[in-house]
Amino acid sequence: MNPLESLREGLSPDTHRLTLTGCGLRELPAEVYDLADTLEVLDLSGNALDTLPEDLPRLHRLRILFCSNNRFTRLPEVLGRCPSLEMIGFKANQIREVPAAALPPRLRWLILTDNQLETLPEALGQRERLQKLALAGNRLQSLPDSLADCQQLELVRIAANQLTALPDGLLALPRLAWLACGGNPMSLDQEAAVRQHSELPEVAWSTLQCLRLLGEGASGQIHHVRGAAGHDAALKVFKGELTSDGLPGTELATWLQAGTHPALIAVQARLTGHPAQAQGLLMPLIGAEFQPLAGPPSLASCTRDIYPQALRLSPAAVRQLASDMASALSHLHARGLAHGDFYAHNILHDAAGHARLGDFGAATLLAPLPTAQALALQRLDVRALGCLLEELLERCTEAPAPALAALRDACLSPVPQQRPSAAEVAQALRAQ
Template sequence: MTDDLQRLRAGELTGASRLRIAADLDTFPREVFDLADTLEVLDLSGNCLSTLPDDLHRLHRLRVLFASSNRFTELPTALGTCPQLEMVGFKGNRIAHVPAEALPTRLRWLILTDNDLAELPAELGRRPRLQKLMLAGNRLAALPDLRQCQALELLRLAANRFDALPGWLAELPALSWLAVGGNAFNAAVEDAARHGLASDAIDWSALHVGELLGEGASGRIHAGMLGEGAAARPVAIKLFKGEVTSDGWPLTEMAASLAAGTHPRLIPVLGRLQGHPEGTQGLVMARISPHYRTLAGPPSFDSCTRDVYPADLQLTVDVALRIAADVASALAHLHARGLVHGDLYAHNLLWCPDAPAGEATALLGDFGAAAFAPQGALGDALRRMDVRAFGVLLSELCALAEGPAPDDAAALAERCMQPHPAQRPSAPALAAATAAWASR
């Protein structure tokens, strides 16, 4: 914001730890160095920058730097000199080259979504703290060897040019959230799914759009009504923000959402939006009762790959286990339909603690990272990553429970998070193991 820049220049931000400036900058404001002893988070997104100063390391406390939606064609080497920098975000630039020297030694979270990358340096595989790597919407057909990145949990490779994925991905012990849709190796099955989208189309003219219900990285969800008069029904309308989201292409999400079919523990998708006056893509979903609410917020800077739950949230043991049983049932359904979810998180769950017997305590949604699983060992590996994500969720639910969780719940979470994916249970096994929990 311009006011932030003016206040910085007026000396009004002395001691600030966070700073955001969006003022059509084409050069780095030197006044930022006045905060060298306190600044930890710097957001320069939405400017016209193409370079950063060579002495950026003077910001010796800087942990987070965002410079999305600028004009960078190369990841600046100055980043690699910052001693505490661990989160780097350059989404939506024109970056075609990542020098090895640009990668900070403490790198934990790297966002290069929607750029022009065809390759990455081998040095990336020598960042053992790397936990989150977002590369959707580039031109990548290969990855450097990341087997030393044993902490890597979230990886976004959607909307690239992979003919195949490296086999060593299945060996990464912590990888749980992987988006791979929109690549050459699964193009045929995605194309077939897209051809079926026309029959599921809902015209914009049939909708009445209401208030904003929520917003995520890929789109905004509005309340709405479908149809006229007594036949009208309440719906939720998801409008995608752009051609490439942090998880991939909207068309891939739409195809996966519709291919998922119906299941009592999935948020129902009614059809694909067509005829928006501005060409915006979207989905029309059933409107869920307001008694349901999102279980958690998405990960923060500090938590990186872990959801942020309300500080005062406590669950009864029975509710925690019913949520887990509902998710396991939904996941088994998706895997049986040839899909992997890729983003199995509490922030993609709606829950209702007082749901009547037989109805869903939790509903799973958001297919932004979903993909059609390939045949063979790779498809099985992707499914076991979903299972690990379920194990993380189950352990979090047990931690939120007011009383001690049953031993079988803790043991199941541990099995799901085995470092060797082949030792993890399948989704059908999860559904069977948790079925009795649904009626507690």
């Protein structure tokens, strides 16, 4: 029985989540309102919807609404009248307009990736609870000045738009830690950045044997491969599609720019001759003793990673892991990069605290930006480092040393200019 048939047969009256994806819907089924007193999450993605009913606020407990891959050209104003709505996802529609009235008062998370937006309303800055804003793959030429009023904003994705400059007010926000802004006219041409690293060795697809899929992210798949000489490696094959972070071509350019560092997942060669003309990077195969430090944020945590409940780290492991990551960030900043997605879920670690940082999907090449803004983007990474330190210390088997706690607090300073540089953090950790 498909989800729509189940709904019409009658679901439990205490249903909290309803998924009606790929059902060919052109309108909201009336039976959804039978769940008005309990429904909190509604997923209508992959249908043929272009509007929502005016009585949608009858779903008075609805907190999360997904309508991705539909036919909307305008964000429905009725959303603004939904009393509990906090998260809105309208990825991959044809939305050209966001009326101010469409923004609910409790908005925390807005996803409008891969649409046709050219402007956003100033009213967006009046949503004081806004934490996460995903706008990659639109046609935005500027951002509302009012975003400077979003004091809770922590993560912003504005890559692959038509932005010629970043607003200083956005970069001065006290809690902003994760920003993806590559693939805009203000950024260095990604193809030129790739050409700068033409000396990197190449490996032909025909010489590789794919053994198994290691993992898959928004921008591509990672395979365990074996070369002609019998050497095992990891191969990331880019999908060539827009992701929530931006364009795979930008990730390729920034990963090449990152160079080598003991705490980075290094690039060994570029892929050639893929049957679908996909781009790819060959990397060392990381040992099985290295595991992801955490999982990505959940709908509930919004911007913070989800760690294994049983994870506990010794003080020595915390210091080692923090030192590795601060050193890696310092290296990237010196190479003219901001990581933009410095999260535990992008870090592999072993039981001793040794770590490897990867995933450059949200990274930004800093060279074309004004010096002050390039430094501002580096300070966002440092705040993200402070979040990591906070999370590590929460999982430490002993009370943190005062110096380490002070370093965490300095990285988390709400005044970006008062944060230490990544190099200063790395030096302080080495001295402990």
